[in-house]
Amino acid sequence: MQEEQAAADAAGNSSPPSHQEQESSGGCCLVRGPIIVGAGPSGLAVAATLRRHAVPFTVLERSDGIADLWTNRTYDRLRLHLPKVFCELPHVGFPADFPTYPSKHDFLRYLRSYAARFAVSPLFGRTVTRARFDAAASLWRVTAVSAADGGRATEYASPWLVVASGENAEVVEPKVKGRERFAGEALHSSAYRSGERFKGRRVLVVGCGNSGMEMCLDLCELGAMPFMSVRSGVHVLPREMFGTSTFGVAMKLLKWLPIKLVDRFLLLVAKMVLGDTERHGLRRPKLGPLEIKKITGKSPVLDVGAWSLIKSGNIKIVPEVESFTGGSGVRFVDGNEMAFDAVIFATGYRSNVPSWLKDGDLFTEDGKPRAAQEPTTSSNSSCCSWRGPNGLYCVGFSGRGLLGAGADALRAAADIAGRWQAAAAAGGGASSKISISSASV
Numbered sequence: 171m172q173e174e175q176a177a178a179d180a181a182g183n184s185s186p187p188s189h190q191e192q193e194s195s196g197g198c199c200l201v202r203g204p205i206i207v208g209a210g211p212s213g214l215a216v217a218a219t220l221r222r223h224a225v226p227f228t229v230l231e232r233s234d235g236i237a238d239l240w241t242n243r244t245y246d247r248l249r250l251h252l253p254k255v256f257c258e259l260p261h262v263g264f265p266a267d268f269p270t271y272p273s274k275h276d277f278l279r280y281l282r283s284y285a286a287r288f289a290v291s292p293l294f295g296r297t298v299t300r301a302r303f304d305a306a307a308s309l310w311r312v313t314a315v316s317a318a319d320g321g322r323a324t325e326y327a328s329p330w331l332v333v334a335s336g337e338n339a340e341v342v343e344p345k346v347k348g349r350e351r352f353a354g355e356a357l358h359s360s361a362y363r364s365g366e367r368f369k370g371r372r373v374l375v376v377g378c379g380n381s382g383m384e385m386c387l388d389l390c391e392l393g394a395m396p397f398m399s400v401r402s403g404v405h406v407l408p409r410e411m412f413g414t415s416t417f418g419v420a421m422k423l424l425k426w427l428p429i430k431l432v433d434r435f436l437l438l439v440a441k442m443v444l445g446d447t448e449r450h451g452l453r454r455p456k457l458g459p460l461e462i463k464k465i466t467g468k469s470p471v472l473d474v475g476a477w478s479l480i481k482s483g484n485i486k487i488v489p490e491v492e493s494f495t496g497g498s499g500v501r502f503v504d505g506n507e508m509a510f511d512a513v514i515f516a517t518g519y520r521s522n523v524p525s526w527l528k529d530g531d532l533f534t535e536d537g538k539p540r541a542a543q544e545p546t547t548s549s550n551s552s553c554c555s556w557r558g559p560n561g562l563y564c565v566g567f568s569g570r571g572l573l574g575a576g577a578d579a580l581r582a583a584a585d586i587a588g589r590w591q592a593a594a595a596a597g598g599g600a601s602s603k604i605s606i607s608s609a610s611v
């Protein structure tokens with residue numbers, strides 16, 4: 171702990187946020203080291219690793235604390251679905267007394283102590299609204315708006331920009347015909363905390379991903395009547411097989427076998443353990459669970475109890491919603507109509523990067539690094555999901571959860587540290603001060 175603090179002091183950015191920036195009268199901050207957008211697990215992991223390399227950094231976070239997704243946008247009963255060894259950030263493991271599948275409160279405790287240990291003090295309440303590369307100055311110019319400060323915009327500049335704003339930055343909610351006419355409560359799964367207040371009520375949960383499944387389970391256990399609306403198919407896998415985690419089994423097999431074969435194996439075991447999910451209205455996609463995750467980012471459901479309640483009919487499967495018909499009515503695509511007291515849209519999330527990263531087409535329309543979509547060839551062998559051109563880095567966009575975020579963070583931080591040290595050796599430059607004329611700011 172003291173070591174990290176000493177490194178922070180040496181790098182000159184352990185002190186409160188205002189000391190991390192040199193603000194000019196033009197509203198521009200010339201920062202030392204990279205700018206990191208987002209203080210979730212990915213932003214913290216890259217900051218911690220930069221700290222280890224004695225490279226200073228500035229973290230811009232829109233909310234008022236670290237890990238906003240886990241703190242403010244998740245339900246009470248959430249636990250990690252993967253065993254803790256697959257969810258640790260670089261350098262510090264989970265405490266030994268944590269259970270195999272830590273709760274969100276355990277995970278948040280870990281993240282807070284991680285941030286403290288590496289002296290990561292983000293600038294909170296700063297929403298990044300724009301970032302562009304200024305080729306003339308070889309700098310990223312990043313605009314952040316502070317709501318607490320009356321919407322004041324400040325520009326931060328650095329040769330390096332780390333995008334760590336997450337694959338789940340914004341909610342996805344479908345525009346369903348007649349929604350404004352629905353008399354009951356309608357909310358996104360990110361606003362759902364517990365089934366407690368839905369006791370005795372008929373609740374329609376739209377979406378059958380991990381959130382939708384788990385909310386149905388929670389609703390059922392707390393005395394509500396959940397209905398789950400399913401549009402396309404989903405792979406449901408048992409969270410554990412052969413007394414160990416399904417994810418762990420898959421990781422081991424992937425070392426030796428091609429993904430298609432591992433998928434076939436997982437599906438065979440899933441069928442043995444769960445039975446035929448199609449018989450109960452959950453069609454399986456054509457591609458296997460790992461392949462579909464790799465290609466589209468769509469996660470398989472790791473079952474923690476909802477499946478048996480679907481089989482027993484306590485969670486009822488209904489088709490895709492066609493429209494709200496007024497009052498409590500909902501019409502489905504098969505023409506049937508039912509009444510509900512509440513609707514929960516467990517329809518997922520998207521990245522927000524395309525809305526603020528105004529530089530070429532580095533990210534796809536759905537907010538993923540374009541390089542991550544392209545197969546590696548001899549001509550683009552240096553191209554990867556974690557690094558773009560001109561000092562741009564992406565951490566946490568590989569669709570591989572916390573494990574992938576940690577791997578990205580290690581690579582990005584090492585790459586930046588190499589450049590930082592090279593600049594220092596070349597006589598200061600970026601590592602001592604960035605000089606840009608106020609006219610160009």
Ligand SMILES: Cc1cc2nc3c(=O)[nH]c(=O)nc-3n(C[C@H](O)[C@H](O)[C@H](O)COP(=O)(O)OP(=O)(O)OC[C@H]3O[C@@H](n4cnc5c(N)ncnc54)[C@H](O)[C@@H]3O)c2cc1C
Pocket residue numbers: 207208209210211212213230231232233236237238239240244248249250251252256257296297298299334335336337338339381522526565566567570571572573575
């Ligand atoms: C309900 C749920 C459960 C999950 N469980 C697991 C799991 O068990 N295991 C696993 O590996 N993965 C899980 N995931 C995936 C999840 O994406 C990762 O766990 C992890 O949160 C990713 O970290 P991140 O830092 O990349 O993104 P986030 O945690 O989303 O953090 C991004 C941060 O950036 C900030 N931000 C966003 N936009 C801006 C902006 N424009 N300006 C400034 N700040 C911004 C956000 O406020 C946020 O604090 C889960 C996801 C969800 C939704």
Ligand SMILES: NC(=O)C1=CN([C@@H]2O[C@H](COP(=O)(O)OP(=O)(O)OC[C@H]3O[C@@H](n4cnc5c(N)ncnc54)[C@H](OP(=O)(O)O)[C@@H]3O)[C@@H](O)[C@H]2O)C=CC1
Pocket residue numbers: 248249250251252338344345359376377378379380381382384399400401402403404468469470490491516517518519
């Ligand atoms: N404990 C854990 O580890 C948990 C992890 N997570 C993770 O968080 C991430 C987000 O999960 P989740 O919130 O479930 O989101 P997902 O994106 O995984 O699932 C969204 C669901 O909503 C459906 N949907 C989307 N749009 C519509 C629409 N217009 N009409 C009908 N259905 C629609 C999708 O169906 P379709 O396939 O047809 O598009 C899909 O079933 C995932 O990575 C997930 O694994 C979530 C909860 C718990």
Ligand SMILES: O=C(O)C(=O)Cc1c[nH]c2ccccc12
Pocket residue numbers: 251252417460463469470472569570571572
């Ligand atoms: O919960 C998620 O979606 C995650 O990102 C964790 C995760 C990463 N790779 C996977 C493969 C199968 C199931 C879950 C995950």
